[in-house]
Amino acid sequence: EIVMTQSPATLSVSPGERATLSCRASQSVSSNLAWYQQKPGQAPRLLIYGASTRATGIPARFSGSGSGTEFTLTISSLQSEDFAVYYCQQYNNWPQVTFGQGTRLEIK
Amino acid sequence: EVQLVQSGAEVKKPGESLKISCKGSGYSFTSYWIGWVRQMPGKGLEWMGIIYPGDSDTRYSPSFQGQVTISADKSISTAYLQWSSLKASDTAMYYCARRWKHYPSYFDYWGQGTLVTVSS
Numbered sequence A: 001e002i003v004m005t006q007s008p009a010t011l012s013v014s015p016g017e018r019a020t021l022s023c024r025a026s027q028s029v030s031s032n033l034a035w036y037q038q039k040p041g042q043a044p045r046l047l048i049y050g051a052s053t054r055a056t057g058i059p060a061r062f063s064g065s066g067s068g069t070e071f072t073l074t075i076s077s078l079q080s081e082d083f084a085v086y087y088c089q090q091y092n093n094w095p096q097v098t099f100g101q102g103t104r105l106e107i108k
Numbered sequence B: 001e002v003q004l005v006q007s008g009a010e011v012k013k014p015g016e017s018l019k020i021s022c023k024g025s026g027y028s029f030t031s032y033w034i035g036w037v038r039q040m041p042g043k044g045l046e047w048m049g050i051i052y053p054g055d056s057d058t059r060y061s062p063s064f065q066g067q068v069t070i071s072a073d074k075s076i077s078t079a080y081l082q083w084s085s086l087k088a089s090d091t092a093m094y095y096c097a098r099r100w101k102h103y104p105s106y107f108d109y110w111g112q113g114t115l116v117t118v119s120s
Helices: none
Strands: A004-007 A010-013 A019-025 A033-038 A045-049 A062-067 A070-075 A085-090 A103-107 B003-006 B010-012 B018-025 B032-039 B045-052 B057-060 B069-073 B078-083 B092-100 B107-110 B114-118
Touching (some): A010 A019, A019 A033, A019 A103, A045 A062, A070 A085, B003 B092, B003 B107, B010 B018, B032 B078, B045 B092, B057 B069, B078 B092
Parallel strands (some): A010 A103
Antiparallel strands (some): A019 A070, B003 B018, B032 B092, B045 B057, B069 B078, B092 B107, B092 B114
16 A cells, blocks of 8 residues: 655644645655645545646645655645645555545644 | 535444435536545545446455445436444544546545444
8 A cells, every 4th residue: 555644744834925735655656646625624625636737726826746756735825715634645556545644734 | 517415414323234325416427436535533534445336346445345335326326335334433524526437537526525423
C-alpha cells in the first residue's frame, strides 16, 4: 500500500498570507495526486487533480505542484473561507486510493 | 447538475444489519465508478471499495474486504453499502463519491455523507 504523509498536521496562518501544505508518497505516484478541502460538517471537495490542475470553479489562488513522491498545495492569499482541513490522495495504484492524514489550516 | 444523494442518518444496535444508499443523477451512472469512503469521528478519510454499476465489477480495500458489501442497481442509478452485523467501531460518516471509469481517475463529486451510529 502506498502511504501518504502530510505535513504539517496543523498550520496557523493569518488571512491574506500564503499557506504551503506538503504531501509525500512512500513511492512514486507520478502525477496521479489530488487535493481535497473539507470544512466542518461538509463532504470533501475536489480542489486539484493531476497534481496541478484546478477543478472546475476552484479559485486561482489555489495551486498544486510536484510529481513522483513530493507534492505541494499553495494558497496564495488566504481568505476566511479557506480555513479547513486539506487532504492529499494518490490514485496511481488502481483501484486503490490512499489519503494523507490531513492538514488542518487554522486562523493565526 | 451532477448530484450524489445519500440516504439519511442511521442509529443501530450492535449485531444489526444495515444498508445505506447513494443515488446518482445528472450524469451517465454507468460511465463512472462509485466509491465509498469512511470517516470515523474526528479522523481522516479511508477508502473502502468501489463498484462499476455498468457491470457490477466490485473491488475492496484489503482493510474492508469481508466487513462490508458494496452493490449497485443501475436501473435506479443507486449504489449501496451494507453490513450484516454492525459493531460499535462502525460508527462513522460514510461518503460515496464518483470516479471516471478510465484509469487514472480521482473522486470528482461526493455525496453529502451518511452518519451511522452503532450503540447499545
